[in-house]
Amino acid sequence: MAQRDPMFNQQVLVDTTPMPDHIPKVEEVGATSAPLFSAAYFIGDRCKAFNDDYMKCKEDANGRGEIECLKEGRKVTRCAASVIKDINTHCLSQFKAHWDCLENNNHYLFECRKPEQELNSCVFEKLGLKKTIPGAPEHEVPVHQRPKQKYAQYPGRQF
Amino acid sequence: MPQDMPPTGGYAQVQYKRNLPARGFKPWVYMVGMHAIMAYGFYRYFGGVREQRELAREKMWARLYLTPLLQAEEDRDQVRRYYADKARANELFGDDQKVYNSDRFVRPTFAYTPGKLTQ
């Protein structure tokens, strides 16, 4: 796998041939970077099993995962799309406020704790999905719930 | 002639000490003050480091949760292009051409790009 940026690249190659018919279709997720980043922990909460399944499949496939794990990949995509859809139906205003804030602040989560708090509580009430950071120290307040953010432009109380 | 003797009552004291007033605080105050300032600085610094570590953890886990989704999307795209290339090769050569002596999925390093531009 070539893993470097192309030098002096001026052209792109786009192949518009659709997927062959023997592979089931799935609708791709249409959320862009900021909404995905905003919803990442909820996707992780609901879809952890699918995600782990897919990554395990890729690991076990020994280099053939691209073709062999299509089924798991479709599940991952459907699950993530369902999370985005549910958040859009139930917590649209909070969701929009949060990803607008992220998009305006270089995708820095610590600049947007107030909208994030509102989004988190709304999503937990309506969908039961909770944001937990794995591996965080247990005796401390999780970083997304600390009222003061040391690195934010306004480091005082956020909410 | 009698011998020269010291004056009665002895010589006057020679002033060899400087008589300067001691300015400022006692030295240990400076020592303690410096360490107090540095201790406070280190306290704030490590507090910041810990917060940065937690923020980095938060960002990484958010990305880890998104990775399978984006990877699945990318894989589907690769597979689609793989089958498209295979179909084109079959059309040209008539049968299944195997480029690599491996059953792994290989992302192509070289590709033929359309020469004639369609308008």
Place this chain on the structure above:
Amino acid sequence: MGVPFEALLPYGIIVGMFGVTGVGLYASKRFLNEGKKNRWNNDIWDRQSKFEFDRGDMETTGSGNWLKLIFIRTVMERDLRITGTWRGQSSNPVAPKGFEVSSPWKLEKRIY
């Protein structure tokens, strides 16, 4: 004796020119980023690389040479494919039609 006002004119010019620069940079950055704040310190996950492609005319790229293909996907390029602009955002659960076949492979000339 007061300072003659002519002595302060250069300072007025200096401050005014810095002001022009600052406002101009702010305005041009906002304009380039579609009214949002600039992204900075991007890593390879979200980097925006410098290629342009036209969504309506995607099949016409290529030059008839063997070219090397490079695979680095970034989320900002994905945003471009979904919304058509670098900074456009969408929280739609379903991608627009044609998204699944619009992925660009960046090319570079083969070095013989």
